[in-house]
Amino acid sequence: MSTQTRDAAIVGIHEYPSRDVEKLVSPLQIKAACAAAALKDAGLNWSDVDAIYDASDGSAMSGLTIAEYFGIKPRVIDTTAVGGSSYEFHAAHAKRDIAAGRAKVALLTYGSTAHSNAMAIGVGGRGMGTTPADNMESFAGMTLVANYAMAARRHMHEYGTTAEQLAEISVATRMHAMRNPEAVQAMKDLEFLDIRETTISDVVNSRMIADPLRLLECCMISDGGGAVVIASPEVARNCRTKPVWIIGSGEATKYPENGGDITRSAAIMSAPQAFGEAGVRPDELDIAMIYDSFSITVLTILEDLGFCAKGEGGPWVEGGRLRFDRPADGPALNTDGGGLSSNHPGMRGIFLLIEAARQLRGESTSQVPGAALAVAHGNGGMLGSRHTAGTIILARD
């Protein structure tokens, strides 16, 4: 039975337009610029904010740092840091805190200069870390791409998934990116070689990075950031924007287990919680904003969210099904151009909420007519080993 409540809504959004800040601004400044713009979008001010959510990416005591920097004295501070899905966790917690009467206006921010700092996120050497697991694994030289590639390899082995099927994810996402001027500019600024719509053949013939994943299946490394304002129904009623209600959420964790199955992500646990709370089924959704660190991340999560059965993702995505102009075939995927082709400064989760809200407000550059229901699913950490999953179901009025 559904326990859906409409007690918190996204009322303000902003995505930092530049993906290459040329070291001219700091991550904190990006957060502040996005926060101001998102508050303005809602018709609110700094003084309205009484709850702050931050992924602890800026400093050791980020909750304190960010409050002082913004000039806010919040009643709620949440610095949940679980990687790229942190913002889905924050949205879930903001709804919970608002519903409990602890806050009225929640502010989520993200800022990163990963590109300017030349962070080799995907293919960097895994230095010896300090956790026991790191001390057992780092000698093997598993790059981040290789981590995801092992999930892809196992998926191919168990279910017969093909490179062409995985490429569908990249092709649909790039098609959406080409319609988004900020994504096109991002690809120019990050010096993509060939900025155009791609074909399956383009993807499967691009350079191999870590078998079986190829260049056009890997996300970009950009600068960027964003902000999301979540408010109580009373506040939302007086905002300038149409409310985008958070109607369900789920959180889950996965890590390597002896005899475990890496073709199943933590979404298998977060999704039933979120859909159950929302009282909706996957086949009712118009929009799927799914963390596209790599093609395999999306394919795995489409299955785990319940759009199709485990192992059937390959055939399911065939034939351009995920494009925004095929609404009868199920949800449109990553209509902003995704991390693959628009924006990935390291932790993409906040952009999933932002683009989902755009769709439900009717403001996307690849707008699905009448979009009413969306899922934003963040995957934080690494798909092939340890990660977190945050599922948020969103609905328009």
Next chain:
Amino acid sequence: MADPQRPLPTLNEHDSHAFWQATKNKELKFQRCANCQTLVFFPRSHCTGCTDGDLTWHTASGLGTVYSYSVVRQSYHPFFRSKAPYVVAWIDLDEGPRLLSNVEVSDPAEVSVGQRVQVHWEEHDELCIPLFAPVR
């Protein structure tokens, strides 16, 4: 200039110390709880299956199966860049632990999911690194 070196584990990490200590003797160790039989790997000081944990050390045969793998073509780490292309793999040891390592082959195309592999040891001053190769 010296050749780039593989990043090595530290012997000063509390949970994995005994595992790496045993590699000096080319022994691949894992833990099992005598109270509840839970297999514990990576090594820990507590049992993840019960609160009356009684962890005992066992030595694996060194035989296992490739659960999944990737051929790394690009790495910015100097050592791994010098090794590329190389194979990283999750290996299911016959006794149950799943271990991350390299499968050393002359041609990465020789590696496959489900392949039988056996441990061999790369010697260093303080410890040995467990690497794998296909069982011939």
